[in-house]
Amino acid sequence: DAKTTQPPSMDCAEGRAANLPCNHSTISGNEYVYWYRQIHSQGPQYIIHGLKNNETNEMASLIITEDRKSSTLILPHATLRDTAVYYCIEGFGNEKLTFGTGTRLTIIP
Amino acid sequence: NAGVTQTPKFRILKIGQSMTLQCAQDMNHNYMYWYRQDPGMGLKLIYYSVGAGITDKGEVPNGYNVSRSTTEDFPLRLELAAPSQTSVYFCASRGGLVTDTQYFGPGTRLTVL
Numbered sequence: 001d002a003k004t005t006q007p008p009s010m011d012c013a014e015g016r017a018a019n020l021p022c023n024h025s026t027i028s029g030n031e032y033v034y035w036y037r038q039i040h041s042q043g044p045q046y047i048i049h050g051l052k053n054n055e056t057n058e059m060a061s062l063i064i065t066e067d068r069k070s071s072t073l074i075l076p077h078a079t080l081r082d083t084a085v086y087y088c089i090e091g092f093g094n095e096k097l098t099f100g101t102g103t104r105l106t107i108i109p
Numbered sequence: 110n111a112g113v114t115q116t117p118k119f120r121i122l123k124i125g126q127s128m129t130l131q132c133a134q135d136m137n138h139n140y141m142y143w144y145r146q147d148p149g150m151g152l153k154l155i156y157y158s159v160g161a162g163i164t165d166k167g168e169v170p171n172g173y174n175v176s177r178s179t180t181e182d183f184p185l186r187l188e189l190a191a192p193s194q195t196s197v198y199f200c201a202s203r204g205g206l207v208t209d210t211q212y213f214g215p216g217t218r219l220t221v222l
Contacts, residue, residue, distance in 0.1 A: 034210070043113075043199050043213030044152070087151065092207060096142065096167055099152035 022088030
């Protein structure tokens, strides 16, 4: 079973920031937090990952709480193409990642 | 780079038939994975490999077999197809570093009737 907890669904208005929460209360000190997304029935796509510090790349920002028990993925200016299922995963890169059911994000025009 | 490629895209099998799902990657990645995804569900790991000649079971290995004779290829074998194996199958690969991410193929949609 997935070790993370995410809301099953969320809506966000187009052009606004989408903030997707994730709880990972059992994360150990050397485990990373990974975010992937799956658009329609395509293969999942990597978004971002982090260990302790906040991270930003061209797709998104990742905010990790100081105790590392939760994180938030931020899509700064959501577009219709961001409609997808978003998966938050904890683990080592070298280990197999466990995908839960994720959050279904719908961007509303 | 083509990335991760999977064939076929779609397949319909009869109960008891066998088939091999092909997966290839051209990124010289050490790690390769097979997942299945049932409708409305997350991905479940079937088998994975950390390099040529080395494979290991994931969460749901029953009914499947794999081999890894080369770095590039990681075929998944179904010996006696059952309706419970109706699913979308994704292959993925990643490099050898802790921070390397997984790259997924486009998937194979399998129906067993």
